[in-house]
Amino acid sequence: MIEINKISKSFSSLKIIDEVSATFEKGKTNLIIGQSGSGKTVLMKCLLGLHDVDNGEILYDGKKFIKDDISKVSNLRKQMGMVFQGSALFDSMSVIDNIIFPLRMFSDKSDSEMLERAREVIERVDLKDVDNKFPSEISGGMKKRVAIARAIVLNPKYLFCDEPNSGLDPKTAIIIDKLIQEITVEYNITTIINTHDMNSVMEIGDKIIFLVEGKKIWEGNNKEILNTEDKLVNDFVYSSELFKKVKLSQKN
């Protein structure tokens, strides 16, 4: 479980995150949603310690995250997996080397054991015949799968996904969302996903926090979000014609 208490972050005089508090639960897919520029990515980077927070505290399973405590942060990061928006695979490495990389850095496994573990996660994310290909040679959907495989290869306790289905077609996006949700339940990990995709929200939104201009203005799940009275949330949810029609048909 990850808790954040009143965290704030500014760049120069511009406040990006404004006293946000939330609890991200274990074994659930926790979504941070909001329009572009609402502070989702900055909030996630604060959680990861890539940005220092100006105020407030971040607790990982009740323990305070202090960025300056290098050894503690280093140990904590070994328990984190991250799927970046652009996948962030290492260009110079093949798919299999990308997945083995965290094992090579942090485990004492032999080469054959590392390969065995990599093959397990490759199978888990349903990748086929790409082991020796380089990231530039595979599709966007496959890159996401490789990124997920790399993120879970060390059995993390926390999984962070920054817009994991951006740039993917709707069908592949749903497959990736479902895969993340299944892994979350299977590995019993705390998963936090940044997204502005309403399909993701409806598919995997076990818990949702909604940000507007760096402030948390709503919290709930994927059932509650459809019936909320909050105008800003409604504007966001029903901005697409499809959801407007769904709402209209529900009323009728």
Next chain:
Amino acid sequence: MRIFFHIGRYFLMIKYTFSKFTKWSVLKKLIFQEIEDLILGSIGIVAFMSFLIGGVVAIQTALAIENPLLPGNLIGFATRQSVILEFAPTLISIIMAGKVGSFITSSIGTMRVTEQIDALEVMGINSFNYLIFPKIISLLLYPFLITLAMFLGILGGYIASVYAGFSTSFDFIQGIQLDFKVFHIIYTYIKTILFAFVLATIPSYHGFYMKGGALEVGKASNISFVWTSSVIIIINFIVTQLLLA
């Protein structure tokens, strides 16, 4: 005043580079990869440039000497001095700032833009040590390139002056041996090691702290070349003043 911010951040980067070391088995592979990319991959251009520069130095010296009273070995002597003291270490380093420096800035910059550096950091890896330390270590072999440049520069001078009829083989070789000071070689290697450090770290700094997209990677490579070559010239001046003046 912005310059002090960059200088401070540069030295902090150096400090972080030498802390929290990456696993040796991984680091070893990275060092060999960097040796291949930065040193072995530069042999061709260094050989080509130094051979021709040596030839040009010899020809220009020969053309400048019209007085028949001047000794014939002067061409060999001037070529040796110019190549060893200046052309091999300094000019080749400026060329390397373009070749190796741009490669380092653009490769690290691309990693920054595509969040690969963030990925390293999220994994708990000291990205400074992982990316920059192997470059510094591999460039410890840079004196090997400069030795090659010195040899080929003098060889180029010999071929140009002897085969173009500016000097005899005997005179040129005598000129090379004339008044030889071992300290000049030591001075060259001191400069070379300092230049190697600059070549590894300043382009890394520009790649590491760049912001933006693909266009900015190009701009960062450009700025990196300007700064790397400027610092090489400044260090060259200071070391020459300290050791030879």
